[in-house]
Amino acid sequence: MNARGFTSDLLLGLIPIALLVAVWQALVSFGYAPVTLLPPPGQVFWRMLHQISSVTFQEEIAATLFRLFAGFSIAVILGVTVGLAAAVNPAINAVVRPIVRVLAPLPKVALYPALLLLVGFGHESKILLVTFDALFPILLSTYYGASTVEQKLIWSAMAAGTPPREVLFKVVLPAAAPSILTGCRIGLVISCIVVFLAEMITSTDGLGHVLVTAARTFQAVDMFVPLITISLLGLILNGLLELLRSYLLRGFPEV
Amino acid sequence: MMKRAAPFLACIGLLVIWQLASLALKNDSFPTAVEAIRAIPSILGDKDALVNFGASIRRMTIGFGVAVAVSIPLGLLMGRSRTVASFFNPLLMVIYPVPKAALMPIIMLWLGVGDLSKTLVIFLGVSLPVIYHSFEGAKAVEEKMLWSGAAMGLSAAQRMLRIVLPAALPEILTGCRTGLVLALITMITSEMIARQSGAGNILFNALDMGQYDTVFAMIIIIGAMGIGLDGLFERMRARLVHWSEPQFDIPLSFS
Numbered sequence: 059m060n061a062r063g064f065t066s067d068l069l070l071g072l073i074p075i076a077l078l079v080a081v082w083q084a085l086v087s088f089g090y091a092p093v094t095l096l097p098p099p100g101q102v103f104w105r106m107l108h109q110i111s112s113v114t115f116q117e118e119i120a121a122t123l124f125r126l127f128a129g130f131s132i133a134v135i136l137g138v139t140v141g142l143a144a145a146v147n148p149a150i151n152a153v154v155r156p157i158v159r160v161l162a163p164l165p166k167v168a169l170y171p172a173l174l175l176l177v178g179f180g181h182e183s184k185i186l187l188v189t190f191d192a193l194f195p196i197l198l199s200t201y202y203g204a205s206t207v208e209q210k211l212i213w214s215a216m217a218a219g220t221p222p223r224e225v226l227f228k229v230v231l232p233a234a235a236p237s238i239l240t241g242c243r244i245g246l247v248i249s250c251i252v253v254f255l256a257e258m259i260t261s262t263d264g265l266g267h268v269l270v271t272a273a274r275t276f277q278a279v280d281m282f283v284p285l286i287t288i289s290l291l292g293l294i295l296n297g298l299l300e301l302l303r304s305y306l307l308r309g310f311p312e313v
Numbered sequence: 314m315m316k317r318a319a320p321f322l323a324c325i326g327l328l329v330i331w332q333l334a335s336l337a338l339k340n341d342s343f344p345t346a347v348e349a350i351r352a353i354p355s356i357l358g359d360k361d362a363l364v365n366f367g368a369s370i371r372r373m374t375i376g377f378g379v380a381v382a383v384s385i386p387l388g389l390l391m392g393r394s395r396t397v398a399s400f401f402n403p404l405l406m407v408i409y410p411v412p413k414a415a416l417m418p419i420i421m422l423w424l425g426v427g428d429l430s431k432t433l434v435i436f437l438g439v440s441l442p443v444i445y446h447s448f449e450g451a452k453a454v455e456e457k458m459l460w461s462g463a464a465m466g467l468s469a470a471q472r473m474l475r476i477v478l479p480a481a482l483p484e485i486l487t488g489c490r491t492g493l494v495l496a497l498i499t500m501i502t503s504e505m506i507a508r509q510s511g512a513g514n515i516l517f518n519a520l521d522m523g524q525y526d527t528v529f530a531m532i533i534i535i536g537a538m539g540i541g542l543d544g545l546f547e548r549m550r551a552r553l554v555h556w557s558e559p560q561f562d563i564p565l566s567f568s
Binding site: 067068070071072073074075078091095096152155156157159160161162163164165166167168169171172174175176195244247250251252254255258259266269270273278281282284285288289291292293295296 | 319320322323324326327340342343395396399400401402403404406407408409410411412413414415416418419422423491493494497498500501502505506516517520525528529531532535536539540542543
């Protein structure tokens, strides 16, 4: 894509967002929505700037990010390991497949009360919930990616004298990488959503907690700030993952 | 035969692990599996609870149905036209990581706690993955098939309906499946936030009142709902796109 095409695409993409903000502003200025229910975008923006520079709000962000990363990393490690193992070993596959079939479609938020009762109200229950939710997309796409690796590649590596263990890391894992990274991307978005929800249900800190407190005291401005923050965090994390992806997949044909 | 029975065996295995864990922990707030299962009939026998379940399922069906009906055409259009894609992409990227159920407190202020706001939240939650997957599916349609179609005199709308839609169908259905799980999640969380009716309402009220066997029984019921819906969907999918099923059952061979 050339530079000019890119800028015009970007401008085109800004139109709906600008429209959304314009409609929002219009609703307020023409009095269709009372300011207490729908604060004007400018006010939300200033509040947002003010909040981001305050230490308490930064601590909330840090708490949310910590839970998000902890849960997501556990999910990546578990998901990739189990997914690879299931693709390679028929015995493990026979055990893992039915369990995944049962657990994957389960709405994990429903498990949250059980987690609360078992491991308490601290970080652990939220991290576990994030792990549970992010695990299955990663596991399934790892499994899918690894089991569709071309068999000839493995045979060639074996014929060239690579021991089976190394084939796994030098052939199967790199060949499955695009699929694994797609799974990670879905898992990351889900983690953002789930960590926020968990904090909304029970928490004493984090962005979700900020939203709930604002909702209980009818501070409409403060309700928008955490929502915009989590959206920005999601965008930034997604961008970082995209960078990692283009670094890891350098040399792959068009992915 | 064995393949059919495997998910049931997995269910039984998980319940047995639960039973053993709760016997070992001897924790008041962690009832055994048997106790939780015993509490199910009394919930399902209660007329109020059935009304609640009905309300949940109604909202979910409407939200899911409308979301799918809107998102598939939009996603397909985005996949085939670069202008449409660059118009909507940034907006969708911004909305994707926002937890849809977290919009609930804000939407509640405008639309009340009734069906409308909950259905809207479910709609938002389902539509994004469906749009994303339809987009990816339509983008990957082979150009030659479209050219052949055009050469044989199909109009643009006909090409969309008769070439792009069937070719993208496997990917679209993957999106719908993710959407189904998300619909369940948003259903439960929206009912948890606006405690008025529904399955999520029963679950979190029981948690607040310390009726732990009801909590765990509700988790089983909601889990069964998720697994049942997923099974139904899988069956429909197998009918529609049996031609594209990946051959998962052959494990990679290392010999």
